[in-house]
Amino acid sequence: MPETKIITDVNVHLAKNLKYARAQKGWSLDTCAKNTGVSKAMLGQIERGESSPTISKLWQIASGFQLPLSYFLTEQVLFDSISEAVVNKTDNPKSISIKTIFEFDAVIKMETFEITLNPHHEHMSEPHNKNVFEHIIVLQGEMAFYIDDHWKALKAGDSTKFSGNQIHGYRNLHKTPAIFHNIICYL
Structure with a gap:
């Protein structure tokens, strides 16, 4: 490993x-x-x-x-390339943290992150480049993702995918962290 x-x-x-x-x-x-x-x-x-x-x-x-x-x-x-890194963007308890699971692979044009949304945190993202697709797999807790001007609920075991070339977001309205894998494909 x-x-x-x-x-x-x-x-x-x-x-x-x-x-x-x-x-x-x-x-x-x-x-x-x-x-x-x-x-x-x-x-x-x-x-x-x-x-x-x-x-x-x-x-x-x-x-x-x-x-x-x-x-x-x-x-x-x-x-000196390292295969995993953890970046916690803030000490604020209402934060998002990202762990790189798989770095960007230029051959298959994908990367994978494990994202933790702490309780009551919301993260909105501007549109990405054209042909960027995100896949979400919820590992723990409950969350919602924002796409097409609507919030859609997800719980542990749920998964979804969408085009990242539009405003989108993630939020956790619960008292426990929500953890999900975010697989990003650059076609």
């Missing part, structure tokens, strides 16, 4: 990955801002390790670079 690594300094990790992605594209901060829709100031703060963006902002950045979300959530080859 591969070694699991907990990323303890998320800001430093994100800064390295964003700098590396920009260098690979040859983009200035201005070009990066135009392509991602994230302000130059925010991108600069991330690169200096002064700010940890929300998952929604990470999706915007990843989409702008045409990279999978896991690019920013796992160590890159440049830094």
